[in-house]
Amino acid sequence: MYRFLLSRQWVILTLVGLVLIPVMIELGFWQFHRHESRVARNALVARSIAADPVPVTELTAPGRAVPGEDVWRTVTASGTYDTKDEVVVRLRTGEDGKSGYWVLTPLLLDDGRAVLVNRGWIPADRSQRDFPDVPAAPSGRVTVTGRLRADERPGEGIKDTKGLPPRQVMLINSERQARALGRPVLGGYIELSDEKVSGGTQLVPAPDHDSIGPHMAYAIQWWLFSAFVPVGWVILVRRERRDRAATAAAASAKTTDAGTGTAPAPDTANPAASR
Template identity: 65%
Template sequence: MYRFLLSRQWVILTLIGLALIPAMIELGFWQLHRHESRVAHNELITKSLTASPVPIGQLTGPGREPAADDHFRTVTATGRYDTEHEVVVRQRTGADQQSIGYFVLTPLIQRDGTAVLVNRGWIEAGGDLTEFPRVPRPPRGQVTVTGRIMADETSAASGIKDKPGLPPRQVMLINSRQQAEALGRSVLGGYLQLTATSPKPDTRQPERIPEPDHSSIGAHMAYAVQWWLFSAAVPVGWFVLVRREFRDRRDRFAKTAGAADAGHEAETPRTPAARGGAH
């Protein structure tokens, strides 16, 4: 009765089930790794944000990016803003994550002549995207800025394409190496995401960029458990289908055998004795 398992249909079904089990297990571990990565990332951000501020030169230098463990660390820098080489970063969202505009990227020239790229915040895009937007002026004179140190943006890491032929003073990525070429001076690796300025500006400034979310861990662990449950359900489902097919075939065989026996009895001639005897 189990010979049906050797049929083409059941062989294909069994092979699909055998392929799904390891695939689902692997997908579960992939989600688990994403969960662990998210937890580690949140712990890194929390540790960096709560650490005491340090001069930016302790964590980076010209042609040297901050280490991964130092990302989001609070740093300080002192110098004067270079508005001539100020650029805007296209297609960036504001705090509401919906409005499209620009990040304002202004070099801060330190006393030793090196530059620090400062992301001063977000401004809304105007009607003409081919022209340089109206940007609030930074504070004049010497200032001390405080902010989160960030790694250079790349297309590979961010998924943002670095489009050629952009309007003047507009860029797609915040990248210290690219800006070093435009500035013609040494630029510290990475950039500073502004959180405070001393002395305080007396004019309106770009909208500050909020802290990165370091509380949510997402549903990756739940997805991992789901995939593992699915992998366990495959052999259970296969067994249920096999038992159902077995019962259906057994019932059909019993009905066929019963019908054959009834037909055989109807075709058998009855003897005189069976008809009640002869008179």
């Protein structure tokens, strides 16, 4: 009755189904873990932004990577902007989706160290080989407030292009800027959130920590697909068995009629056909 399952076609179909089931289950768990990561990240960002501001020197130091639990923490720093060593970070997008620059200005602290401050975004208003018109940073002593961010490194979605024009960089890295400044620079940088000391740049908006993305829906879809595979296989088997049974019954009936010599009944509705 089910001997057709041993045919080459059905063996291949069954093996494909057996492979697809664990693959789809694994894809579902992959999306589920991405969902969990997004939820954890959102919770971390929300806690960090809501926490009371602390001096940046309490969370980072020269040559020290910013711990993951301290990223997005609201921090403060006091000092004077070093505009002569200011650089711009290329290929950054503003709120309107246009390409431009981030303005990165060192803030000189009272103890001789510095911390990098991302003062915000400006549009690319001329050739990218030229240094753009940067709004002047406030002069004198200032106190900045912003979100602590980790250093950017090549391979994190950012290309590290060499041979750039003077005072232009592709990524924000405190170690590289420390070598350029010739002074200790705190690890990471401050993403400014206080427009009073930004100098007129467009502040980088706070990260979205409400959206959880579609990953959970994708996970459920993959798991449903994995469940549909055996269900579909059973439906196909039952349909094949029914079709084969019907074909066999028709062939048996035809063989029986041929063996008994049964002639078709005369067409009484057509007298001419019976003559």
